Amino acid sequence: MAEVTLKDVRKVYPGNVEAVKGISIDIPDGKLCVLVGPSGCGKSTLIRMIAGLESITSGTVSIGSKVVNQVEPADRDIAMVFQSYALYPHMSVYDNMAYGLKNRGTPKAEIDSRVKEAARILAIESFLDRKPRQLSGGQRQRVAMGRAIVRKPQVFLFDEPLSNLDAKLRGQMRIEIKKLQQTLGVTSVYVTHDQVEAMTLADVLVVMNEGRAEQIDTPIGVYERPASVFVAGFIGSPAMNLMKAKSTGQAGLDLAGGGSVKLREMSTPEAGRDILLGVRPEHMSVVTEDDADLLLDVSVIETLGADTLAHGHVAGGKPGGGELVVRLPGSTRVNVGDRLALAIQPGMAHLFDASSGRRI
Amino acid sequence: MIENAPIRRLIAHLVLILGILVVAFPIYYTFVASTHTLQTILRPPLPLLPGKEFFANYWQALFGGIGRIGGVGVDRLLLNTTIVALAVAIGKICISILSAYAIVFFKFPFRMTAFWLIFITLMLPVEVRILPTYKVMVDLGLIDTYTGLTLPLMASATATLLFRQFFLTIPGELVEAARVDGAGPWRFFKDILLPLSRTNIAALFVILFIYGWTQYLWPLLVTNDNQMNTIVIALRKMISFADADTEWHLVMVTCVLAILPPILVVVLMQRWFVKGLVESEK
Numbered sequence: 001m002a003e004v005t006l007k008d009v010r011k012v013y014p015g016n017v018e019a020v021k022g023i024s025i026d027i028p029d030g031k032l033c034v035l036v037g038p039s040g041c042g043k044s045t046l047i048r049m050i051a052g053l054e055s056i057t058s059g060t061v062s063i064g065s066k067v068v069n070q071v072e073p074a075d076r077d078i079a080m081v082f083q084s085y086a087l088y089p090h091m092s093v094y095d096n097m098a099y100g101l102k103n104r105g106t107p108k109a110e111i112d113s114r115v116k117e118a119a120r121i122l123a124i125e126s127f128l129d130r131k132p133r134q135l136s137g138g139q140r141q142r143v144a145m146g147r148a149i150v151r152k153p154q155v156f157l158f159d160e161p162l163s164n165l166d167a168k169l170r171g172q173m174r175i176e177i178k179k180l181q182q183t184l185g186v187t188s189v190y191v192t193h194d195q196v197e198a199m200t201l202a203d204v205l206v207v208m209n210e211g212r213a214e215q216i217d218t219p220i221g222v223y224e225r226p227a228s229v230f231v232a233g234f235i236g237s238p239a240m241n242l243m244k245a246k247s248t249g250q251a252g253l254d255l256a257g258g259g260s261v262k263l264r265e266m267s268t269p270e271a272g273r274d275i276l277l278g279v280r281p282e283h284m285s286v287v288t289e290d291d292a293d294l295l296l297d298v299s300v301i302e303t304l305g306a307d308t309l310a311h312g313h314v315a316g317g318k319p320g321g322g323e324l325v326v327r328l329p330g331s332t333r334v335n336v337g338d339r340l341a342l343a344i345q346p347g348m349a350h351l352f353d354a355s356s357g358r359r360i
Numbered sequence: 361m362i363e364n365a366p367i368r369r370l371i372a373h374l375v376l377i378l379g380i381l382v383v384a385f386p387i388y389y390t391f392v393a394s395t396h397t398l399q400t401i402l403r404p405p406l407p408l409l410p411g412k413e414f415f416a417n418y419w420q421a422l423f424g425g426i427g428r429i430g431g432v433g434v435d436r437l438l439l440n441t442t443i444v445a446l447a448v449a450i451g452k453i454c455i456s457i458l459s460a461y462a463i464v465f466f467k468f469p470f471r472m473t474a475f476w477l478i479f480i481t482l483m484l485p486v487e488v489r490i491l492p493t494y495k496v497m498v499d500l501g502l503i504d505t506y507t508g509l510t511l512p513l514m515a516s517a518t519a520t521l522l523f524r525q526f527f528l529t530i531p532g533e534l535v536e537a538a539r540v541d542g543a544g545p546w547r548f549f550k551d552i553l554l555p556l557s558r559t560n561i562a563a564l565f566v567i568l569f570i571y572g573w574t575q576y577l578w579p580l581l582v583t584n585d586n587q588m589n590t591i592v593i594a595l596r597k598m599i600s601f602a603d604a605d606t607e608w609h610l611v612m613v614t615c616v617l618a619i620l621p622p623i624l625v626v627v628l629m630q631r632w633f634v635k636g637l638v639e640s641e642k
Contacts, residue, residue: 053536074542086537090555099551100541147541 002064002077002154003029004050004187009059011045011211019045021211022059027204030185032178036198037208038234044159046208047191051157052076063155074103079148080157083164085140087132087147093119094128097146111150118149121180138169145180156181156188162197174200195235199223207231225350229357232278232350238309240278241324244354247273257322259314262293265346274354281309281327283348292341296324298334306330315339387619394418394612401608413609421613429597430586434614437591441573442621444509444590448572449565451514457557460523461549465535475524482517486578494581504585513578519564526560527553566629570622591618 004027011020020042027033035043048054050061052073060067068076079100087096094115101111119125122142132140141161148156158177162170178201181188192198198205199219207214207222207230215227226232232240244256249271253261261277269275289295295315302309307327314322326342328334351360393401396411425431462468463475486493493512502508530553538548554561579590589597595614600606 051536051540053539073536073540078540080537080540082533082537084531084533086531086533088534088537088552090552099543103542103547147537 002187003027004033004155004189005060005062006046006050007060007062009046009049009061010057011042011049011054012057019211020049023206023208023211023213024059025204025206025213025216027187027189029187031203032181032188032190032201033204033206034190034192034198034202035206035208036192036195036234037214039193041208042211043191043193043208047157047159047189050155050189051078051080077154078157079151079153079155080159081144081148081161083160085132085144085161085164087140087143089132092129092131093124093135093143093146096132096143097150100147100151114150114152115146118146121149122146137165138173141165141169141173145177149180149184154187156186158188158190160191160193162192163194170194170197177201195237199235207234209234225359226278227359229276229278229352232352236280238281238325238327240280240350242352243277243314243322243324245275245277247271247275253277255314255322257314259294259316259322261314261344261349263349264293264344266349266351269351269360275360276352276354276357278350278352279324279344279348281325283345284326284342285345286328286332287341287343289341291343293344294324294342296326296340296342298336298338298340301334301336304330308332308334310334310340312340390612390615394609394616396609398607398609401612417609417613421610421617426594426598426607426610426614429589429594432586432589432594434591434594434617436587437589437594437614438617438621440506440509440588441590441592441618443506444575444579445569445572445621447506447510448513448575449568451510452516452519452568453561453564455514456516456519457523457554457561460520460527461553463520464524464527465545465548478517478520480517481515482521486512490577490581497582502582504583504588508582509579509588509590510572513572513575516568519568522560522564523557526557530556562629566626569625573622 004025006023006025008022008024009020010018010022012018023046025033035046037043045054049056050063052068052071056069060069062068063076063078073080088099091099097115097118098111101114106114115128116125119128122145124139124142124146127135127139132143135143141164144161161177162173165173174197177190181201190197190201192201202219204216205219205222206216209230215222215231217225217227222231222235226235226240229242233242243261245253245261246256247269248254248260249268251263251268253263253275255261255277296310296312297315298310298312300311302311307330310326310328312324312326314324326340334340352358353360389406392408392410393406394417395414396407397413400407400411421434423433423435425433459474459478463471463478497503497508497512500508502511534552535548538552543551574592575590576592576596579593580596583589583593586594586597591614595611595618598606598611598614
């Protein structure tokens with residue numbers, strides 16, 4: 001068991017391409033840290049640097065209290081689950097799991113008991129003799145996990161382990177990974193581009209963009225207080241409504257696309273400042289016109305059963321400006337052309353500086 | 361394609377049977393000739409059915425020694441050729457799999473230069489570099505040795521390229537998984553790469569064994585002693601311009617015996633090869 005500490009880690013590829021631009025993360029012992037971001041944000045590079053598969057240009061990676069920058073992957077006491085599972089195709093499931101232990105000179109009896117135990121935990125005992133190609137995707141995934149478990153490493157590294165599974169299996173395996181990680185209590189780093197996986201699995205959530213950590217927080221912290229426009233737009237589905245606006249200085253905003261929004265229970269930036277207003281679709285509710293913070297002219301309705309999504313633009317706005325989505329309870333009856341009076345739930349309006357994109 | 365058109369099927373079968381006859385008849389005729397006495401062969405027409413001399417002819421050829429090639433028996437020729445074909449095939453596979461391993465999985469200075477140098481040798485088969493190679497063999501005293509017969513044929517750009525192409529298809533994550541599992545370069549080669557390459561090795565072995573078996577020009581140059589002849593060279597030496605000097609029945613026996621080992625290799629390896637193909641995946 002060990003904590004993982006990254007200090008100002010950088011990766012510059014030949015040709016001066018900076019993939020990771022100085023990231024510092026502290027992952028406490030036994031916690032699961034999720035790196036999430038769009039493709040090309042450097043999250044895979046980062047996990048591969050922790051694994052030792054990629055050299056570190058500057059900064060330090062420590063596992064436990066030991067700096068491991070110059071340590072071979074095999075000697076870092078880590079185990080990795082790859083996106084393609086990377087099972088050895090010519091070896092049986094048993095041999096796949098035992099291979100790493102064999103290479104370390106673990107006694108045969110010990111290997112046998114560890115493999116059997118891992119197989120029991122993952123419920124793959126019945127196909128220990130099979131070859132990987134005789135297994136389904138979900139079973140291969142389990143074998144890949146088994147290969148990591150038998151090693152009893154200090155750190156688990158998961159590089160998009162569920163992205164090759166179908167949606168249903170993905171949900172199931174997600175819960176199993178969470179359970180497994182909690183039972184074993186092994187510090188883990190998990191890379192994904194799927195925000196649902198990120199939100200459900202993480203103890204520490206790192207949202208990455210263009211080689212930087214935009215925000216490092218708990219999942220709920222990231223959801224409730226996004227540190228930047230990027231985070232606000234990346235986490236949450238449907239995405240947060242982001243509208244260009246100018247502060248009126250008096251508890252209100254003039255939207256760039258026309259129309260206005262009232263701001264309550266929060267400090268208003270100085271008048272005339274360019275800002276971005278962010279409101280999640282689920283954080284608005286229908287109220288009487290007197291209590292409304294903004295008015296929405298509905299143009300499209302998506303009925304999902306549990307929810308109804310109403311798309312439209314802010315009343316008084318020019319067509320094409322001030323586009324907005326609101327998520328209403330499924331029981332709400334709305335028609336195209338209706339004007340909805342909406343109130344933003346207290347504290348759920350997010351203001352970002354228009355030029356820097358950072359939270360105000 | 362399954363369809364019920366008897367006439368078309370009949371025509372297809374006729375064409376196939378005709379093809380088989382064209383290919384198989386000379387071989388059958390060789391076999392027939394190898395079971396008759398020299399007198400029968402020399403007095404046309406040759407019978408279409410095997411004669412009574414099967415055991416006598418084969419015994420004489422195998423163990424009696426053949427006069428025109430210095431009394432060497434076909435057993436010795438078969439041994440020589442087997443050694444040459446095996447050494448060439450195994451040697452080529454060993455050298456090319458190792459060089460492909462180095463080129464694909466290791467980063468070292470002048471890696472691409474090494475690759476291109478190997479590639480360029482494709483343009484330099486034995487026939488092109490025959491004089492310098494011969495001179496080197498003479499200077500090293502390797503004339504009339506198995507080393508001299510096989511060494512110059514061993515380096516193979518084709519096999520190296522084949523293995524290289526195959527290694528390039530091995531997913532990077534598999535290599536990395538092995539690294540995390542603590543497999544060093546040698547373990548990775550032995551435990552992962554070799555088992556994955558076995559189909560390629562089997563296929564190459566078949567091709568290279570036959571290549572080695574049928575070598576003509578190089579063995580002709582590098583052997584003077586009849587004891588060191590390969591079967592193909594000996595066959596050529598057995599045939600004289602005057603029909604009367606040629607022991608045609610023994611020539612035919614040697615022909616049949618020369619064909620057998622490659623056929624055996626193909627038939628035996630093919631089963632293994634197909635099995636490997638069916639099992640192959642990455």
